Amino acid sequence: MRVLVVEDEQDLAEAIATGLRREGYAVDLAHAGDEALVKARVYPYDLICLDLNLPALGGREVCRAIRSEERPDGAPQPRILMLTARAGVDDRIAGLDDGADDYLVKPFELGELAARARALLRRNGDGGPGPLRVGSLELDPARHEAAQAGAPLALTPKEFALLRYFMTRPGQALSEFELLTHVWDENANPLTRTVRVTVMTLRRKLAGNPIETVQGVGYRLREDT
Amino acid sequence: MKSFLGSIRVRLTLLYSGVLFLVAAVLVASLYLGLSLSLRDEPVSHAVVVERVPVNDGSRTEERTLVDAQAFEQQVNARTLRNLRTFSLGGLAALFVASLAVGWVIAGRVLAPIAQITSVAREIQARELSRRIELDGPDDELKRLADTFDSMLARLDLAFASQRRFVADASHELRTPLAIIKANLDLALTDAQATEESRATAAAVIRRAIDRMARLTDDLLALARLDAPAAAREPVSLGAVLLDAREELSAAAKTRGVEVDAAAGPAGIVHGDRDVLKRAATNLLDNAIRLARSRVRLAHGELDGWAWLAVSDDGPGIASEHRESIFDRFWRADDGRARPGGGSGLGLAIVRQIAEAHRGSVEVYSEPGAGATFVIWLPRTAAGEAPAVDPTRAAALA
Numbered sequence: 001m002r003v004l005v006v007e008d009e010q011d012l013a014e015a016i017a018t019g020l021r022r023e024g025y026a027v028d029l030a031h032a033g034d035e036a037l038v039k040a041r042v043y044p045y046d047l048i049c050l051d052l053n054l055p056a057l058g059g060r061e062v063c064r065a066i067r068s069e070e071r072p073d074g075a076p077q078p079r080i081l082m083l084t085a086r087a088g089v090d091d092r093i094a095g096l097d098d099g100a101d102d103y104l105v106k107p108f109e110l111g112e113l114a115a116r117a118r119a120l121l122r123r124n125g126d127g128g129p130g131p132l133r134v135g136s137l138e139l140d141p142a143r144h145e146a147a148q149a150g151a152p153l154a155l156t157p158k159e160f161a162l163l164r165y166f167m168t169r170p171g172q173a174l175s176e177f178e179l180l181t182h183v184w185d186e187n188a189n190p191l192t193r194t195v196r197v198t199v200m201t202l203r204r205k206l207a208g209n210p211i212e213t214v215q216g217v218g219y220r221l222r223e224d225t
Numbered sequence: 226m227k228s229f230l231g232s233i234r235v236r237l238t239l240l241y242s243g244v245l246f247l248v249a250a251v252l253v254a255s256l257y258l259g260l261s262l263s264l265r266d267e268p269v270s271h272a273v274v275v276e277r278v279p280v281n282d283g284s285r286t287e288e289r290t291l292v293d294a295q296a297f298e299q300q301v302n303a304r305t306l307r308n309l310r311t312f313s314l315g316g317l318a319a320l321f322v323a324s325l326a327v328g329w330v331i332a333g334r335v336l337a338p339i340a341q342i343t344s345v346a347r348e349i350q351a352r353e354l355s356r357r358i359e360l361d362g363p364d365d366e367l368k369r370l371a372d373t374f375d376s377m378l379a380r381l382d383l384a385f386a387s388q389r390r391f392v393a394d395a396s397h398e399l400r401t402p403l404a405i406i407k408a409n410l411d412l413a414l415t416d417a418q419a420t421e422e423s424r425a426t427a428a429a430v431i432r433r434a435i436d437r438m439a440r441l442t443d444d445l446l447a448l449a450r451l452d453a454p455a456a457a458r459e460p461v462s463l464g465a466v467l468l469d470a471r472e473e474l475s476a477a478a479k480t481r482g483v484e485v486d487a488a489a490g491p492a493g494i495v496h497g498d499r500d501v502l503k504r505a506a507t508n509l510l511d512n513a514i515r516l517a518r519s520r521v522r523l524a525h526g527e528l529d530g531w532a533w534l535a536v537s538d539d540g541p542g543i544a545s546e547h548r549e550s551i552f553d554r555f556w557r558a559d560d561g562r563a564r565p566g567g568g569s570g571l572g573l574a575i576v577r578q579i580a581e582a583h584r585g586s587v588e589v590y591s592e593p594g595a596g597a598t599f600v601i602w603l604p605r606t607a608a609g610e611a612p613a614v615d616p617t618r619a620a621a622l623a
Contacts, residue, residue: 009401011430015408022416053397085400086393107404110411 001121001165002026002043002182006036006062007051007083016049016083019110020117024144024161026185033057040066044181045078047117052084052095059084060098067099079120083108118142132167135224137210139167148207158183159202166211166221175218237332242324249320253313260309264302338367342374354382394555398441398570402434409434437569444571447504448554451578461502463493463525463534463603470506471523478514478521485514487523493532495603497583502603505579505587508572509536509599516540517596524617530606531585533616537598543591551589552577576601584608590615 003025007013010031017027028043030036033054040048040062048066052059063080071077082100084091092103102116118141131140136149139160146153146163155163161183166174176195180188188194199219203211210222229235277286338360345358357378360371413419413427471478471485478485495502513521517538525534543551550556555570573587580587580601588611591597602611 009405011405011434012401012408015405015412015430018412019408022412085397085404087396088393106400107407110408110415 001046001161002028002185003117004028004030004036004039004043004045004048004078006030006033006048006054006059008032008054009051016110016113019114020049021157023114023117024141024157024164025117026161026183026188028186031055033059033062036062037065039186040078041069043186044071046121046182047079047081049081049083049113049117050100052082052086052091060094063095063098063100081113081116081120115142132164134167134170134221135210136208137163137167137206139164153205155202155205158198159205162198162202166219170221171223173214173217173220179218234329234332234336237335238325238328241328241332242321245324245328246317246321250317253317257306257309257313261302261306264306335367338362338371342367342371346374349378354378354385391554395441395445398555399438402438402441405434406431441569441571444569444575447575448571448578451501451575451582458496459499460494461497461499463495463502463506463532463601464490465492466499466503466506467510467523467525467534467536469503470510473503473507474510474514477511481514481517483514483517483519483521485510485521485523488525490524490526493525493527493534493605495532495583495605497603501579502583505576505601506534506536508576509601512536512572513538513540513597513599522617526616527605528614528616529612530604531602531611532605533600533602533611535598535600535615535617537596537617539596542593542595543589543597544593545591548589548591552587586611588613588615590618 001024003020005013005016005020005027007016007029008031013029013031017029020027025047028039028045030039034056036048036050036054037057039045050059050063054062057065059082063082066078066080079102080100081102081104082095083104083106084095085106087105095103101120104113104116130142131138133139137146138148139146141164144160146155146160162179165179165183179195179199180190184194199211203209211219212222214220276289276291278289279285280287341360342358345356349356357375358371359375360368362368409427409430413424416423467487471487475485510521510523513536517540520539522537523535524537525532527533552573554574576599577587580603583603585601585603588600588602589597590600598615598617600616604611
């Protein structure tokens with residue numbers, strides 16, 4: 001899951017990014033509205049945490065612009081979670097009317113931010129609340145635990161994030177490029193074989209080779225593992 | 226009875242018809258009196274009409290009264306006066322009744338706008354000051370009253386709105402550092418594998434946020450105090466104020482590697498609150514040190530009954546369209562990043578309020594790229610508007 005955090009306060013942006021990375025998200029940062037819009041046009045973010053009070057281009061304008069545009073590669077619209085220090089009802093109504101999916105008032109708990117992010121991403125059709133289950137695989141995003149046939153798996157954060165992305169799309173063939181843009185952040189080098197390497201290490205930790213290679217396309221998580 | 230007389234409409238009606246009645250009564254009475262006096266003093270007929278009638282053989286005549294004209298006249302007069310009296314009294318009574326009715330209607334018409342003003346004023350609550358009376362009609366006293374009322378409401382509306390915006394802005398400014406503190410505490414406390422280094426980073430970030438909140442609350446308090454009119458009035462030298470400010474910020478200037486020069490000048494004695502004026506100078510100097518490339522210059526002097534102090538920096542300067550708004554509370558340039566060096570956003574607002582509390586003003590002269598000069602003008606003997614010149618340049622020219 002790829003997340004863009006747009007916040008002009010450097011200290012706050014860093015803290016949010018660290019918190020979300022810990023949850024297994026690939027997080028990019030933007031500190032101004034125009035920068036956020038450029039990144040949102042280039043990368044298919046699953047979630048955008050958007051501060052309302054931004055230099056150059058306000059959060060509401062960014063939100064409206066994102067909602068009015070086609071996504072780069074026909075990807076679904078990102079979920080938008082607005083972050084703001086303005087707690088008035090009018091502000092909240094305006095934010096939601098601009099196309100935000102949810103609203104969080106500063107100061108907030110990082111735990112609540114993470115929970116709302118999970119809830120919003122669930123609404124993408126990624127299954128109901130609680131752990132994800134595909135065959136014998138089980139993954140709980142909130143507790144950050146994964147298991148196969150009841151036996152806990154020791155996964156690195158990147159492997160965990162990758163498995164989670166596979167488990168939200170069981171049976172679908174996913175290209176390396178899609179995995180790279182959704183599971184890795186903008187600092188990943190697309191010329192390295194980082195996706196292939198991580199898929200390989202993940203495969204090694206899973207019994208029965210549930211992730212199969214689809215010739216000419218990429219990888220697929222078998223539903224009957 | 227009392228509540229009945231408590232209505233202006235009733236009192237106006239009574240006054241109107243009472244005065245009318247009195248005037249009419251005096252008029253009628255004087256007419257009556259004059260008429261009756263003139264009739265009595267100047268009888269038309271002086272004598273009786275006499276006819277000489279031949280007596281017996283006609284050798285002599287004898288006077289015989291045919292008509293006693295005077296008695297006749299008197300009778301006629303008495304009847305006329307009686308009639309006049311009756312008609313006058315009847316007329317007066319009718320006039321009184323009619324005047325009551327007319328007075329009631331007129332008073333009602335005159336007072337109708339007041340009823341409108343009252344009902345609108347009653348409906349307007351402190352939270353809903355957007356309503357106006359908007360009285361229609363000719364430009365008369367009542368229309369002017371209603372218009373005055375409307376403009377007062379407009380001013381109140383503006384004042385309340387700016388107060389609300391200020392509170393919203395202040396809470397917004399406080400929430401951001403709070404969010405930073407909370408997020409970093411969450412991070413540091415929930416991570417089992419937190420290293421000593423990551424904890425130290427979180428602590429440094431939290432300290433920065435707390436410093437920012439402390440500065441902001443200080444400035445908010447300063448603004449609130451300035452609203453109170455209890456500023457001390459003593460002779461203060463602006464030159465000494467500038468030197469105090471420079472000393473207070475010498476450490477900050479050293480850290481940033483900025484040199485602060487002070488030019489000599491006349492003492493510039495004004496009457497005011499020394500601590501408050503020093504705060505204004507400190508705020509200007511603090512900004513200048515944060516924005517300067519290498520050098521800040523202080524100057525002070527006197528001009529045309531005004532004393533001035535000036536703080537110039539060689540920083541990025543201020544675009545002309547922003548020269549007014551920089552004095553607004555919590556103002557931020559649209560293209561700006563976060564405030565440089567983490568100012569509270571209240572510094573210049575405080576400076577302006579201090580200058581105005583001393584019946585002076587603050588001006589800024591700047592060319593983008595060539596630094597900015599802030600000037601505080603304070604009256605010594607003068608009144609009205611401060612000279613519209615950059616005194617640091619004026620001194621150089623002279």
